[in-house]
Amino acid sequence: MKCKRCATKATVQLRSHNTAFCKDCFIFFFQRNVERSIERERMFTRDERILVAVSGGKDSLALWDTLVALGHQTEGLYLGLGIGEYSSASQRAVEVYASAHDLKLTVVRLEEEEDGLGIPEAAFFTRRQPCAACGTFKRHHFDRAAHAGGFAVLATGHNLDDEAARLLGNVLHWQLPYLAKQHPVLQPTHEKFVRKVRPLYRTSEYESATYAFLRGIRYVVEECPNSHGATQLVYKEMLNRLEEKMPGAKLGFVTDFLRHAHPLFAATPDGPPLDCERCGMPAFGELCGYCRLVAEIIRRRTRAVAHS
Numbered sequence: 485m486k487c488k489r490c491a492t493k494a495t496v497q498l499r500s501h502n503t504a505f506c507k508d509c510f511i512f513f514f515q516r517n518v519e520r521s522i523e524r525e526r527m528f529t530r531d532e533r534i535l536v537a538v539s540g541g542k543d544s545l546a547l548w549d550t551l552v553a554l555g556h557q558t559e560g561l562y563l564g565l566g567i568g569e570y571s572s573a574s575q576r577a578v579e580v581y582a583s584a585h586d587l588k589l590t591v592v593r594l595e596e597e598e599d600g601l602g603i604p605e606a607a608f609f610t611r612r613q614p615c616a617a618c619g620t621f622k623r624h625h626f627d628r629a630a631h632a633g634g635f636a637v638l639a640t641g642h643n644l645d646d647e648a649a650r651l652l653g654n655v656l657h658w659q660l661p662y663l664a665k666q667h668p669v670l671q672p673t674h675e676k677f678v679r680k681v682r683p684l685y686r687t688s689e690y691e692s693a694t695y696a697f698l699r700g701i702r703y704v705v706e707e708c709p710n711s712h713g714a715t716q717l718v719y720k721e722m723l724n725r726l727e728e729k730m731p732g733a734k735l736g737f738v739t740d741f742l743r744h745a746h747p748l749f750a751a752t753p754d755g756p757p758l759d760c761e762r763c764g765m766p767a768f769g770e771l772c773g774y775c776r777l778v779a780e781i782i783r784r785r786t787r788a789v790a791h792s
């Protein structure tokens with residue numbers, strides 16, 4: 485098979501796009517695809533500073549690499565979740581990438597924050613799924629770092645497979661408020677929030693893994709141990725089976741939703757009206773969701789210690 489762009493021998497076949505590329509042309513294709521997503525959705529301009537949330541996996545490192553190649557002003561943020569060897573390996577991968585490319589990286593480790601809580605403790609003491617607490621912790625620390633650093637935008641590495649799985653879950657349960665918020669660009673609803681964007685929303689997991697590999701990025705291949713059994717994986721499996729029979733199904737599912745259905749669900753959500761009494765970030769009550777969760781964990785931990 486020949487490269488669609490330069491007619492030399494192709495090394496990457498993309499069934500969903502009905503095309504194939506050699507190494508250099510695939511890298512060009514990937515970067516141009518991301519650039520088009522940024523422009524199409526008016527995510528940001530070259531004058532704006534972007535904070536890239538990097539986890540150490542293929543998607544967020546491929547995103548950072550692409551934004552740098554496209555000439556955007558970026559800095560990285562790594563949030564250490566305290567999940568054993570997975571977190572140590574992820575932090576190493578991000579640090580190696582940042583120093584090899586001379587990029588500025590901020591590392592925030594949950595265990596070293598004021599509350600000293602990693603995700604395993606949060607899950608243990610609240611008896612909830614680790615991913616529930618993890619989502620709250622990530623949102624809080626990303627928002628806080630973006631605001632403190634004066635960034636215009638926070639970019640995350642969610643890819644097409646993530647977006648399609650999330651959309652399928654939201655449609656299966658008709659989660660109308662979540663469908664309203666399912667968009668690659670979320671405008672801030674408070675002055676302490678920044679615009680949140682997902683520039684890889686039209687780029688598949690396979691494409692970002694291939695890009696990272698061809699660019700020589702040493703990412704962490706292992707998934708977070710808590711991801712096993714997550715409902716999202718069931719949706720991803722279903723969508724992969726569909727994609728097998730109907731190449732391009734995931735891309736059509738997500739982009740047609742955004743074009744035709746999202747405007748029907750979209751409503752401008754009200755921003756939080758108050759400031760959290762503990763951390764100062766936006767809140768709907770006296771405390772923001774993060775501080776309420778932390779207070780609950782600390783209460784339960786103190787009770788557990790008292791009874792031991």
Ligand code: Q46
Binds near residue numbers: 615619709
């Ligand atoms: S990191 Fe966090 Fe994921 Fe691990 S605990 Fe769940 S949400 S699976 S993307």
Ligand code: ZN
Binds near residue numbers: 764774775776
């Ligand atoms: Zn708070």
